[in-house]
Structures are given as structure tokens and as C-alpha cells.
Amino acid sequence: MNTDTPTLVFPDDISRAATLIQAGECVAIKTETVYGLAADATNERAIAKIFEAKARPASNPLIVHIASAADMAKWAKDIPDIAFELANAFWPGPLSILLKKQYWVLDAVTGGQDTVVLRCPASKDFISLIQASGTGLAAPSANRYKFISPTTAAHVLTSLNGRIAAVVDGGSAEVGIESTIIDVTQDVPTILRPGPIDDVMLERALGRKVRYAANLGITVPGSAKQHYQPDTPVFLLSTEELERRGLRSNEGVISYSQPRLAGHLDDDCHIQLSDNASEYSAQFYAALHQLDKLALSCIYLESTPTSTPWIAINNRIGRVVAG
Structure with a gap:
């Protein structure tokens, strides 16, 4: 990877960002939670660039960002009704839903697991980028692995300048922490990663019990014991x-x-x-x-x-x- 070439920074130019995505590059862009490092989730080489830029373990799965609930069936199979209930209640927004993956979804995206995590973000720029790119976008936080998540374009450059193609500067992320991840493949919906949408909100929307995972048993984004850490102790x-x-x-x-x-x-x-x-x-x-x-x-x-x-x-x- 060439770290001598500075990362491009430009504001709200979705067409330019989409051109880079379609060329197999990684582009950092704001979601409502944190800045994500977006790449074409169907392009194995593009996905490899995410892992290389972040120095992230290949076994760690990525969240695929989609434009609407209508896109779930492209990426997931055996989708239970509860997934659509959750999408109706919380999408677009900071909720990621773990489902059984379609056979063709890249192992590089899922960490070799038989599940895929999907989210429809509440960011107009990000939704526009998905639509302009014509594909789902894998997008972990736009920072080196285990470092502090970025909520501004400047934060992205702190650890990824010269390691990615571009940053779309959309100002500060409003929510500031990563999405809730919920597993709906089990009898009881299970929160695998706590986030802005908590169990009380989920239970109110679903009219049924939701639990927090006591022992993950599955690798999801943000599950590493040491994470989100600055260089300072x-x-x-x-x-x-x-x-x-x-x-x-x-x-x-x-x-x-x-x-x-x-x-x-x-x-x-x-x-x-x-x-x-x-x-x-x-x-x-x-x-x-x-x-x-x-x-x-x-x-x-x-x-x-x-x-x-x-x-x-x-x-x-x-x-x-x-x-």
C-alpha cells in the first residue's frame, strides 16, 4: 500500500466518491454513528483493501450497508418476520441486523461465518453513495484496527491518511458510537453489540422479550476485548x-x-x-x-x-x- 500519497478530502461529492467505489477503492464517509470506510461488498479486492488499510484481522466480519429493507433478500436468506419489523421501526438508523447469508456473499465480508450483518444508515450522503455505487457497501469504522473510532474527517486522517483513497467530509457524526447489532436467527432476539438502540426500545417496538448476549459465541464487529483505544493509556x-x-x-x-x-x-x-x-x-x-x-x-x-x-x-x- 502506498502511504506516500495523501488521502483525498472533499465535501459531499457523492458522484466522485461513487466513481472511486466502482473502481474498487475505499472511501471514508460519515454515517450518523461514526465515519465508515466504505467499499463494494461484492468486490473481493476492494474488501481486501479495507482489511489492509485498517490492519484488521480477516476473521472479523463487516457490516453491509444497504439502501432499504427491500435489499435484505439480496444479501440474506430465511429472513424472519421480526427482521422486517425491526427494519420498519428503526431503519434508516443505528441498528444492524444479523441474518443467515445468501450463498454468494463473500466469506471476506462475513469472516467465513454463515451469517451477514445488514444496516440501512440514517445518513443521506451514505444512502446516496450506496445508490450511486449500485451495490451494498461494507463499511467498518474508518480507523486503524482497535484505535479510537472517528466522528470527523480529521479523525479519519489521524490513522488512515495515505492508506485509503478519499474521505468525504460531512462534518461531525451525530450519534457518535457504533450501531446496535441484534441477532434474529435465534428464538429470542439477542443483542450482540450494545448501541444507541437499547433493549427497552427494541422490546417496545417488537412487543416481545429481547436479551443481551452473555457469551457471544460468534464474532461481530466491536467484539474484541481491547477496542476503541487511543495511543495514550x-x-x-x-x-x-x-x-x-x-x-x-x-x-x-x-x-x-x-x-x-x-x-x-x-x-x-x-x-x-x-x-x-x-x-x-x-x-x-x-x-x-x-x-x-x-x-x-x-x-x-x-x-x-x-x-x-x-x-x-x-x-x-x-x-x-x-x-
Whole structure:
């Protein structure tokens, strides 16, 4: 891969992006969740470029992004009614549905598994790119494997500049964390990756019980123990531990409450996020990117609440701090 050629950055030029996709290139583009690294999901060489650019294990499957629920049958078979119920309730949006794959779907996309994960994103640019490209688009987060997910075009360039063809700069992603992944191939719909759409929302839409997977038993995007991590070491502390600790000027803090921090912490090193779970999630990765640029000795995260609205962000935090 030629890393000497800088990645192109251009705003909202979907025709140009589609031309690159059709030529077998990878293009980073904003979804409502994070920036995705899009490539033609039917082109094995294009898919290989995703894995090469990200240095991502080939066994790790990719989500295929489609324009509407009508496209599900192209990619999946034996689709249960519940999948269409979910699509009707949450698509376009941050919900990815795991289904049995059609025989022709590339093993490179599914990680060699007999299932495929599909999503219809709530991003006009991304939907336009799918339609202009004339195919489903595989699109993991547009960052090197296990690094902080990108919510701006600048974040993409932090780790992928020169490794991908282009970035379509669409501003900041609104949701800020990756989609919920739900498995509907089982008797009880099972959340494999927590995300913006939680079990309460799913149960309300379906009128039936939904569970969280206790033991995945299947590899899905975002299931690695260590994930979403900056280069700077990150540690999780309770509010009380943060307040007792004497902080130094070369240490960073991300908090959600307003802890009384002692010591000599520089103002630039303390990022105060919202105490609302969805707003915190939208800001979290950007905060990690901001502090990671400061060459700090470490970053401390204040433990967030454990109530249902915080399940998804706590899942991400747990992987950020995993050693």
C-alpha cells in the first residue's frame, strides 16, 4: 500500500466518491454513528483493501450497508418476520441486523461465518453513495484496527491518511458510537453489540422479550476485548477516586459529573462531557481524540452510571480501558 500519497478530502461529492467505489477503492464517509470506510461488498479486492488499510484481522466480519429493507433478500436468506419489523421501526438508523447469508456473499465480508450483518444508515450522503455505487457497501469504522473510532474527517486522517483513497467530509457524526447489532436467527432476539438502540426500545417496538448476549459465541464487529483505544493509556476511576487523586499537568480527565479535581491539572487536559447518556456518547470519541493529541502520560475516565441508557457507552468504555 502506498502511504506516500495523501488521502483525498472533499465535501459531499457523492458522484466522485461513487466513481472511486466502482473502481474498487475505499472511501471514508460519515454515517450518523461514526465515519465508515466504505467499499463494494461484492468486490473481493476492494474488501481486501479495507482489511489492509485498517490492519484488521480477516476473521472479523463487516457490516453491509444497504439502501432499504427491500435489499435484505439480496444479501440474506430465511429472513424472519421480526427482521422486517425491526427494519420498519428503526431503519434508516443505528441498528444492524444479523441474518443467515445468501450463498454468494463473500466469506471476506462475513469472516467465513454463515451469517451477514445488514444496516440501512440514517445518513443521506451514505444512502446516496450506496445508490450511486449500485451495490451494498461494507463499511467498518474508518480507523486503524482497535484505535479510537472517528466522528470527523480529521479523525479519519489521524490513522488512515495515505492508506485509503478519499474521505468525504460531512462534518461531525451525530450519534457518535457504533450501531446496535441484534441477532434474529435465534428464538429470542439477542443483542450482540450494545448501541444507541437499547433493549427497552427494541422490546417496545417488537412487543416481545429481547436479551443481551452473555457469551457471544460468534464474532461481530466491536467484539474484541481491547477496542476503541487511543495511543495514550486510559484508566477508569470512580468519582470518589478522581476527587481523592492528586492530578498532574501531564494527565488527562474525561468526566460526566462535575468532580472536584485536586492537583495541577491543566484546563486543556480536563474535558467535561454531558451527564445525558446520548449526548455523552456523541462526544466521547472526539474527547479521546482531543486528549490523545496532547502527549499525556495517561487519561482518566470517570465511571459513568450503570442504568440502561448508559449500557452502550459503558460497553465502549470497558473496551477502551481493557489491558
